[in-house]
Amino acid sequence: MPAAWAQQPGATVDPAPPETAGPEQVITAPQDEGVDPCPPPELTYDTFVDRVNRRLYHTVCGTSRWFDGFFGDDRAYDESLRTFGHVNLGMLWTDRDGVDPRLRSRIHLDLPNVERRLYAFIGRVDRDAFLSDTEEYVDTGLSTSEERDFDWLLGIGYTPIDRGRRRLNLSAGVRVSWPPDPYVKAQYRWHLEPAPDWLFRWRQTVFWTGDERFGTTTGLDLEHRLSDNLLARLSGSGTISEVSVGVEWWSTLTLFQGLGGNAALAWQLRANGATDSPVPLREYGARVTYRRRLHRVWLFGEIGTGVFWPQDEDELERDVSPEIWLAVEMHFGTERAASDRR
Numbered sequence: 001m002p003a004a005w006a007q008q009p010g011a012t013v014d015p016a017p018p019e020t021a022g023p024e025q026v027i028t029a030p031q032d033e034g035v036d037p038c039p040p041p042e043l044t045y046d047t048f049v050d051r052v053n054r055r056l057y058h059t060v061c062g063t064s065r066w067f068d069g070f071f072g073d074d075r076a077y078d079e080s081l082r083t084f085g086h087v088n089l090g091m092l093w094t095d096r097d098g099v100d101p102r103l104r105s106r107i108h109l110d111l112p113n114v115e116r117r118l119y120a121f122i123g124r125v126d127r128d129a130f131l132s133d134t135e136e137y138v139d140t141g142l143s144t145s146e147e148r149d150f151d152w153l154l155g156i157g158y159t160p161i162d163r164g165r166r167r168l169n170l171s172a173g174v175r176v177s178w179p180p181d182p183y184v185k186a187q188y189r190w191h192l193e194p195a196p197d198w199l200f201r202w203r204q205t206v207f208w209t210g211d212e213r214f215g216t217t218t219g220l221d222l223e224h225r226l227s228d229n230l231l232a233r234l235s236g237s238g239t240i241s242e243v244s245v246g247v248e249w250w251s252t253l254t255l256f257q258g259l260g261g262n263a264a265l266a267w268q269l270r271a272n273g274a275t276d277s278p279v280p281l282r283e284y285g286a287r288v289t290y291r292r293r294l295h296r297v298w299l300f301g302e303i304g305t306g307v308f309w310p311q312d313e314d315e316l317e318r319d320v321s322p323e324i325w326l327a328v329e330m331h332f333g334t335e336r337a338a339s340d341r342r
Contacts, residue, residue: 083109084333085123090302096310096321104150108333117162121155127175131185132217132239133205137250137272152176155183166190184208197225207241215241229258246276263292283310287323298331 085107092100106123129135130153155173167189175181184207191201203219219237226232236251252270259265271284287306294301303326311318
């Protein structure tokens, strides 16, 4: 996949940035006698955005260190340093709903003292999509006819199985509201390379919430590398819960196109619906997204446009709804976290 698209929350170690970054002053390491328990990633320049990135990392790392030290020896933290996350600020305009500003974030804090498989999580996400493993389908830029709500979630997770092709995550937490709304989630991931340049992935997610009760999602991906700069992906998922209208399904066909090492395009067709709904096909459409690095390996800009044909149950006809969106995304974290996630 093109590097500009495949970047995951993790390393913020910055190699020599493009010449357009400007002649800002280079930072030198402080000569302190003690050792900083949360040393920030080495950033080449001292601009406002660099300082924001460093402050984000130092804040979440310090919180993780305190929590882990509360349960054991502080020195264990230095042996397994994995603190990373991202913040996304965007704005979506659709002909159907007008302007919708969006703020999303996610922070992962490893807690190595607790058997080295426990982690904490905090984020502002679409709770229903997060729990049902359908976030990629309701991400920024989707002109869905269903209203989406973004909530702050706080949770803790455990990874009993992490063996290359197989991974099992167990997590529980609450929606930050009053009264607190708890959730429990288990997800099993497995992937296979059936032939050269082909990749198949399967995800099974089981979840429980106070309002939706039990539910499960099956997700499938089939990817094919067409060339060094082209990757095709066919994705689909189906969710059924105690409150779903039959099976709620999503399907996408995406072509990722690399434009050098710092930019990429995503051309996508998508549709979603519910099998037992009076309108089984809720929405279908197409979108194109341009994403590039903004002078840093951890800072991304995104712009996109699309056209969709949504229809609610109480609507007799399906109307066209064009859309435009802009977003800026900052990743922060440690070099080791990034290498472990690849």
